[in-house]
Amino acid sequence: MAWFSRHPTGLRLERMRASAQYAEGGFVNTYPASTPRVTDDRPSLADFVFRGEGRTPAGPLPALDPRNAWTRPVETGLRATWLGHSTVLLEIDGVRILTDPVWGERASPFSFLGPKRFQPVPVDISALPPLDAVLISHDHYDHLDYPSIRELAKLRVPFITSLGVGVHLEAWGVPPERITELDWWERITLPRGLTITAAPSHHFSGRSLRDRNATLWSSFALRGERHAVFFSGDTGLSPHFAEIGERLGPFDLVMIEVGAFHPSWGSVHLGPDNAIDAWRQLGSGKLLPVHWGTFNLAMHPWAEPADVLLAKSPEGLVMPRLGEPVEPSRVESVQPWWRDVAPGHWQGSALEAAEFLVLPAKD
Numbered sequence: 001m002a003w004f005s006r007h008p009t010g011l012r013l014e015r016m017r018a019s020a021q022y023a024e025g026g027f028v029n030t031y032p033a034s035t036p037r038v039t040d041d042r043p044s045l046a047d048f049v050f051r052g053e054g055r056t057p058a059g060p061l062p063a064l065d066p067r068n069a070w071t072r073p074v075e076t077g078l079r080a081t082w083l084g085h086s087t088v089l090l091e092i093d094g095v096r097i098l099t100d101p102v103w104g105e106r107a108s109p110f111s112f113l114g115p116k117r118f119q120p121v122p123v124d125i126s127a128l129p130p131l132d133a134v135l136i137s138h139d140h141y142d143h144l145d146y147p148s149i150r151e152l153a154k155l156r157v158p159f160i161t162s163l164g165v166g167v168h169l170e171a172w173g174v175p176p177e178r179i180t181e182l183d184w185w186e187r188i189t190l191p192r193g194l195t196i197t198a199a200p201s202h203h204f205s206g207r208s209l210r211d212r213n214a215t216l217w218s219s220f221a222l223r224g225e226r227h228a229v230f231f232s233g234d235t236g237l238s239p240h241f242a243e244i245g246e247r248l249g250p251f252d253l254v255m256i257e258v259g260a261f262h263p264s265w266g267s268v269h270l271g272p273d274n275a276i277d278a279w280r281q282l283g284s285g286k287l288l289p290v291h292w293g294t295f296n297l298a299m300h301p302w303a304e305p306a307d308v309l310l311a312k313s314p315e316g317l318v319m320p321r322l323g324e325p326v327e328p329s330r331v332e333s334v335q336p337w338w339r340d341v342a343p344g345h346w347q348g349s350a351l352e353a354a355e356f357l358v359l360p361a362k363d
Contacts, residue, residue: 037266093224122323137233164215236267259292
């Protein structure tokens with residue numbers, strides 16, 4: 001079926017094989033992990049089904065319709081609208097970028113099975129303002145979403161992504177001339193002056209058991225005339241953050257993943273504590289947490305990442321409500337809106353949980 005794995009061929013495959021990140025038939029993490037896996041604490045299928053308090057909110061999250069705000073000028077030159085998970089509409093010096101667009105109901109290849117989003121995105125794709133590019137970090141289902149790409153392909157917008165991921169985009173209707181695939185440290189400058197540079201991350205890829213690490217995963221640095229933003233994609237903690245800060249900083253805003261973590265997963269994801277460490281290594285910018293508050297992808301309570309961040313590093317946080325456009329330089333404090341939504345109990349099937357038990361064999 002269309003949303004399952006595709007395998008790169010031809011010139012695309014040749015370029016992938018020439019990458020410094022490619023070895024023995026797939027991509028590898030070329031930076032060492034900073035956090036080890038706790039191998040004796042791996043959650044079982046029963047844990048996913050029966051354990052874990054508060055893994056979903058008990059009611060709807062507070063959300064805003066951003067369309068009226070999007071019609072107003074960005075007075076500071078930089079505005080961000082978190083639309084859920086890792087989907088953010090960035091407005092940088094007159095350029096609009098959409099990151100990891102996921103409007104689908106489930107982070108899964110199936111419409112009836114898999115982690116279901118807590119609530120719909122507060123605005124339809126058809127209601128987005130004109131976009132200058134769509135940025136996709138890697139090919140996992142909660143970042144590369146088939147129905148969303150099919151809709152965005154109709155808008156004639158360029159797509160910028162990691163090496164190999166374009167094979168999916170082409171199969172789903174995006175013309176090859178509108179796809180740019182980047183290796184780490186490669187960059188592209190858009191017609192309106194924004195430069196996007198692919199940067200390292202520590203993760204993995206694949207949409208089935210047959211295409212593990214067949215495409216690359218990346219973070220990205222976006223730099224306009226006056227402002228710069230870092231987007232982590234999915235990543236664990238490694239020395240790449242310090243190098244990115246040195247080579248591509250300083251940043252006005254850093255969007256770092258904070259949710260879906262577990263000690264036994266090692267450097268697959270950050271979690272809030274490692275996100276704070278990564279933020280410090282980057283050395284600049286306010287922090288907008290992403291990759292949380294949308295899907296139940298791990299054992300921890302859904303709001304735990306937000307509570308930990310606010311308790312341990314309240315200065316410099318930008319934590320808007322769903323669909324709330326914010327200009328980071330004008331954010332002085334955080335209102336813990338997520339505490340107004342009482343936690344609920346997770347209710348799901350074993351099959352829903354099973355999809356997220358397949359993790360990398362090694363860091």
